[in-house]
Amino acid sequence: MTTPIDEITDTDEAERLIRKLSEDPVYFIEVFLDRELSPKQRYFIEKTTTHKHLLAIWSRQTGKSTVIASYILWRLLYGKGIIINKEWMAEHIAIVAPIKDQVKNLYDKIKTLVDKSDFIASFIVKMNSEVIIAKNGNEAKLMSASPGSQIRGYTATCIVIDESQDILDSKYAGDILPFGATTNALVIEAGTPKTKNHFYQAIQNKNILTIRQPWFECPFLSEEYVMGQKAISPEPLWRQEYLTEFMEEGVVAFPSHLFEPEVNKQTKQLSGRWNLSEYSYLTKIEEFTKEKAVEIHELIKKDGAAFTFGLDLGKQNDNTVFTIIRTDVRPIKVFAQITFTLSTSYTLIAQQLALFYKVFSPYEFNIDYSNEKTFLDVMRDNNIGINNDGKNIRGAIAFTAKNKVEMVSTARILLENYLLQLPKSAELLISQFLNQQFEVNEQENYKYFHPSNEHDDALWSILLALKNVHIATETIIESFSNPWQEFDKKVHGELLDSPKEALSSHKKLKRYERNEGYVSAEMRRGRTSFRF
Numbered sequence: 001m002t003t004p005i006d007e008i009t010d011t012d013e014a015e016r017l018i019r020k021l022s023e024d025p026v027y028f029i030e031v032f033l034d035r036e037l038s039p040k041q042r043y044f045i046e047k048t049t050t051h052k053h054l055l056a057i058w059s060r061q062t063g064k065s066t067v068i069a070s071y072i073l074w075r076l077l078y079g080k081g082i083i084i085n086k087e088w089m090a091e092h093i094a095i096v097a098p099i100k101d102q103v104k105n106l107y108d109k110i111k112t113l114v115d116k117s118d119f120i121a122s123f124i125v126k127m128n129s130e131v132i133i134a135k136n137g138n139e140a141k142l143m144s145a146s147p148g149s150q151i152r153g154y155t156a157t158c159i160v161i162d163e164s165q166d167i168l169d170s171k172y173a174g175d176i177l178p179f180g181a182t183t184n185a186l187v188i189e190a191g192t193p194k195t196k197n198h199f200y201q202a203i204q205n206k207n208i209l210t211i212r213q214p215w216f217e218c219p220f221l222s223e224e225y226v227m228g229q230k231a232i233s234p235e236p237l238w239r240q241e242y243l244t245e246f247m248e249e250g251v252v253a254f255p256s257h258l259f260e261p262e263v264n265k266q267t268k269q270l271s272g273r274w275n276l277s278e279y280s281y282l283t284k285i286e287e288f289t290k291e292k293a294v295e296i297h298e299l300i301k302k303d304g305a306a307f308t309f310g311l312d313l314g315k316q317n318d319n320t321v322f323t324i325i326r327t328d329v330r331p332i333k334v335f336a337q338i339t340f341t342l343s344t345s346y347t348l349i350a351q352q353l354a355l356f357y358k359v360f361s362p363y364e365f366n367i368d369y370s371n372e373k374t375f376l377d378v379m380r381d382n383n384i385g386i387n388n389d390g391k392n393i394r395g396a397i398a399f400t401a402k403n404k405v406e407m408v409s410t411a412r413i414l415l416e417n418y419l420l421q422l423p424k425s426a427e428l429l430i431s432q433f434l435n436q437q438f439e440v441n442e443q444e445n446y447k448y449f450h451p452s453n454e455h456d457d458a459l460w461s462i463l464l465a466l467k468n469v470h471i472a473t474e475t476i477i478e479s480f481s482n483p484w485q486e487f488d489k490k491v492h493g494e495l496l497d498s499p500k501e502a503l504s505s506h507k508k509l510k511r512y513e514r515n516e517g518y519v520s521a522e523m524r525r526g527r528t529s530f531r532f
Contacts, residue, residue: 023078025045025071029067030042033113038063039217040211040213041067047209051186051209052186053187053207053209054187055164055208055210056213057213057244058212058218058244059192059243061225065105066109069113070113076139077120077136079158082157082183089155090136090137090139092141092154092156093141093160094159094185095107095140096162097144097145098144098145099427100144101427103144107129107132111127123135123136144427145176146427147260148423148427152174155179156183158188159176159180159187160190163190163191164189164191165191165199166431167198168434169260192241193247196246200246229452233449234449237452252434253437256434258412258415259276259430260274274418274421275331276423278423279333281333282324282335283338284338293359297359300361305329306326307362307363308324308325308362308365308466309322309324309465310322310323310366310367311366312368312461313367313368318457319340320344321338321340321460322336322340323464325465325469330419331418331420332414334423334429346372353379364395365395367397368397369396369397370399393468397467399460401445405446407460407467408436408448410463410469414466414469417471429458432459435456436449
């Protein structure tokens, strides 16, 4: 890519241009990077030189990430750093997003800008998805702010928070903002409205400049495209993403407090209970080795380990996700969550699942039976029996509104009682929990949805595995008053079981051996052998 500097032969003119680039980020973006800015985008960049905290609340598809990436690059090249305790400190730019994939998305945009210009590339001495360092000593550190991440302790002169609305309040206030405590750092937040969390509260702060850009204020966004999105999107989601409107916490299926450490109400101290924990789990087929299979066999044989499976079948843009949970211990933990890309055939998926089925002998294998009806035949061809009696209790589960409400309710109860513990490293899964939303129509039917640029396949996979798992300890069962009982009756009639039975995972699972291809776990375990 040629630049204005390449075309100038006069030394004085070149120096004037370099000075202009170093002083004016708008000039750098519009002239040097040759990127057109909307009036709101230009105003936002201009105010980074006069304000210490800015919020960009912009419609989807308006170039938010690219504009921010352009500013980060300018600051890397021309940022002057600061003096702290009579010592100069180079620019330290903290780039934060809710999960690693979103951080990498911003990194990719910065890298694309660097790769397009030999001039810019000549000033970068190190560049990877964790850190970018320029010749002048300036650096940008890229970090995930997922609920289980450990990011405290960094000192920054500039803090850039992308998709800020999806970061937990405790992570935002306790980990991220302190980056700038000693430097009076510039804070840039960008995102799309969600619940009335810290992102919403910041708007009320008169010391923070908020720049809102709904879709109709961005000249680059097609009205035809936006109206097309309106036609296919739930109304609350469309208003969030394109009109930049906030919503109440009540329409989030899993409120953010469920993923923060519990605080004792009397002492105000951490109780030690948390629905996240540091442990390993299988994420790839290749990790399921012969040694791991033997380990599972011993767990089942000696410890009485019990497992359930959940499979959310890929459709259109979603991948197929397979989840295994161990249900005989509390808190319940994820044993495996494996993603099959859209290009993976159902036949290959069934063949790979057959080995897991043989080794784990799951008490339940619940699959999404909403669309691909022939998949059960593929499973049976691979000796995987799935109950299909049409009752939607276990086995083949049609994703009706009633079933989805039940699955969400079950997981909510487990999380409220700290009986489900997710791996801290499962950033995508945790993000999908936090971003699942719902709306209720005039007939009081529930419809679940997720942001248009994200997925929920990992979420529904684990909800399927958890579908019939409930609170385990007898003490809790006897004292527990089910907060969802009246809700369940209102939405889909009387409970199938008494509250105690509905909450007890000790009750015997009813088997459906009369269904073709279904064999109970007890019978399967009795005849299990391993061949690799």
